[in-house]
Amino acid sequence: MSSRTNIALSGAVHRLFDMHLISLTDDYRILVLHKVPSELKTLFETDGLDPLAWEREAVVASGVCGEA
Structure with missing residues (x-):
């Protein structure tokens, strides 16, 4: 995978991403799950x-x- 497609995330943000509590749009805007x-x-x-x-x-x- 090209480094241009990788996104550096802090440990805490990466965990939120892995837990599907946040995500990114194709233009890199942050999506936040509002119901835990x-x-x-x-x-x-x-x-x-x-x-x-x-x-x-x-x-x-x-x-x-x-x-x-």
Whole structure:
């Protein structure tokens, strides 16, 4: 495949593309799925916390870093 037909995507965007949550038109405009399939909704659950607090707790709990 020619490099002219390849599109460089960040890891996060590539995952969204692989999960069929986004796509591209032939003229490279972004298409976004507006209804999340039920099997993917658990990816967005935050146990009632706001998303930033949920992410912070997950990172601290992983032991990768500690709070400053």
